[in-house]
Amino acid sequence: MAPRPKIIEGYEGIHSGPPVKSAVLILIMxxxxxxxxxxxxxxxxxxxHAGQIALPGGKMDACDKDAIDTALRECEEEIGVPSKEISILGTLSELYIPLSNYNITPIVGSVLQKPEFILSPHEVDKVISIPLKELFDPNHKSTTSFSRHDHKIIAPGYRLGEYFIWGATAMIIYEMEQIMKTNTRQIEIRKTRKGTV
Known part of the structure; x- marks a missing residue:
């Protein structure tokens, strides 16, 4: 799911400081x-990342003790889901984004019911709810090319109607998809073996 090229010519070495610690929340609802x-x-x-489809998240603040705190705080600030209503399920692999110099920790959480979203008007244009079975449908994976910062980008991703999920968000979702499919297969294998004993 990594776009090509990963580093855009002319943007190499533009960041003088270390990577910015950040986190996003994959909220299963x-x-x-x-x-x-x-x-x-x-x-x-x-x-x-203006105008892109993304997961709620952002950079770590001094008040955050870890990536989970960051993801929960950003989710509440951006789409109004109270942190106390979210159960943390785990984390995925960290992902570095050369263009923005962000090092992202993806956090997976869940809620018992669909939240009443309250959007941050300066950061979020809309919330798009996508069912997992649609997101993981192989027919919705595609590759497209477009210009980004005056350079041609070839990006694999998830095409769902008018929306195209690509870049870091697609890479994060793809990892979660593989983990969920692997766990499902393992459960099915265990059930089959149990049934044949």
């Missing part, structure tokens, strides 16, 4: 009797 993930469409503000 019920929606119309299915499990879904709320993605955000960012507003057109911002230098690097």
């Amino acid at each position: 019920p929606d119309n009797n299915e499990l879904a993930i709320p993605f955000i469409k960012r507003t057109n503000r911002g230098k690097y």
Whole structure:
């Protein structure tokens, strides 16, 4: 799911400091009797990721003791989901983004019911709820090319109607998809073996 090129010519070495610690939240929620993930469409503000489909998240603040704190705080600030309602399920692999110099820790959480979203008007244009079965449908994986910062980008990703999820968000979701499919297969194998004993 990594776009090509990973580093855009002319943007190498533009960051003088160390990577910025950040986190995003993959929030698994019920929606119309299915499990879904709320993605955000960012507003057109911002230098690097304006207008993109993303997961709630952002950089770590001094008040955050760890990446989980960051993900929960950002989710509450951006889409209004109270931290106390979210159960943390685990973390995925850290991911470094050369263009923005962000080092992202993806956090996976869940809620018992679909939240009433309250959007941050400066950061979030809308929330898009996508069922897991649609997101993981092989027919929704595709590759597209477009210009980004005056350079041609070839990006694999998830195409769902008018929305295209690519870049770091697609890479994070793909890892979660593989983990969930592997665990499902292991459960099915255990059930089969139990049934044949």
